[in-house]
Amino acid sequence: MSHISSNSDLSTAKAEAKNRLVQWLEQQGPPDYRTTVEQNGAFVRITRELDKKRLSEVSDEVIGEWMKECLEWLKSEKREKEEWISLQDGNIEGQSVTDRCVGTLLGVFIGDVLGAPVEGRDHEWIKEDFTCAEGIKYIIPGKHMGVDYLGYRYGMYTDDTLMTLALAQVLAREKGVVDAIKCATHYAQFWKTNPIEHGLPDTAKDVLEVTSLFSYKKKKKE
Numbered sequence: 001m002s003h004i005s006s007n008s009d010l011s012t013a014k015a016e017a018k019n020r021l022v023q024w025l026e027q028q029g030p031p032d033y034r035t036t037v038e039q040n041g042a043f044v045r046i047t048r049e050l051d052k053k054r055l056s057e058v059s060d061e062v063i064g065e066w067m068k069e070c071l072e073w074l075k076s077e078k079r080e081k082e083e084w085i086s087l088q089d090g091n092i093e094g095q096s097v098t099d100r101c102v103g104t105l106l107g108v109f110i111g112d113v114l115g116a117p118v119e120g121r122d123h124e125w126i127k128e129d130f131t132c133a134e135g136i137k138y139i140i141p142g143k144h145m146g147v148d149y150l151g152y153r154y155g156m157y158t159d160d161t162l163m164t165l166a167l168a169q170v171l172a173r174e175k176g177v178v179d180a181i182k183c184a185t186h187y188a189q190f191w192k193t194n195p196i197e198h199g200l201p202d203t204a205k206d207v208l209e210v211t212s213l214f215s216y217k218k219k220k221k222e
Helices: 007-028 041-052 060-074 097-118 123-130 159-173 180-192 202-221
Strands: 086-088 091-093
Touching: 097 159, 159 180
Parallel strands: none
Antiparallel strands: 086 091
16 A cells, blocks of 8 residues: 655645545535524624634724723623523523523623633643633733633633534534434534634544545555
8 A cells, every 4th residue: 555755745645635525515505604593783793703714813902992891791780680590490490591592692602702822731830931810810921721722812712612612503403312323514614614724623633634645545556
């Protein structure tokens, strides 16, 4: 069996694999991640705005306002009422399933944005490097996901948020049933949208490596 003899050969094989995947995804039709849940307010507007441009083109003041809007939405008068969530005989009452789903997605988004610069770091490292012993309360000037080439991008969500939205989309369409093939399709669609902007999971990288290598070896054998 032939093997990849150079980085150039591997790059070519990767490009071919990517092109085939992109063509296949285009045939499936792009999923609309942001219509997963109705009435999702600030989350939809902010993620759409972020997707329109590189975050470096958005001022810190604007990002701060977006985050404030999200937090205010969560703390709105409607959601401070006693019927927000009440437990009676083991049943959750008072708030719609839609609102609870939206709250969950917003929680993932806000936690992802605040925590991305310190992902994988222990408490002592965070306290020493960011002087935030009281915890992460504001957007901090950390390298995005600790990756040098991504630079200092304040307030950018990562693949964690997008993958959560992709999974939520599948659950909504399949009425709560997890379909592995459809999940994989949505995850691949996310990868197509430009992983450099939002990060790329290690598993996705491994899949691309294996796919490219298999494709290259098969082609050489033929």
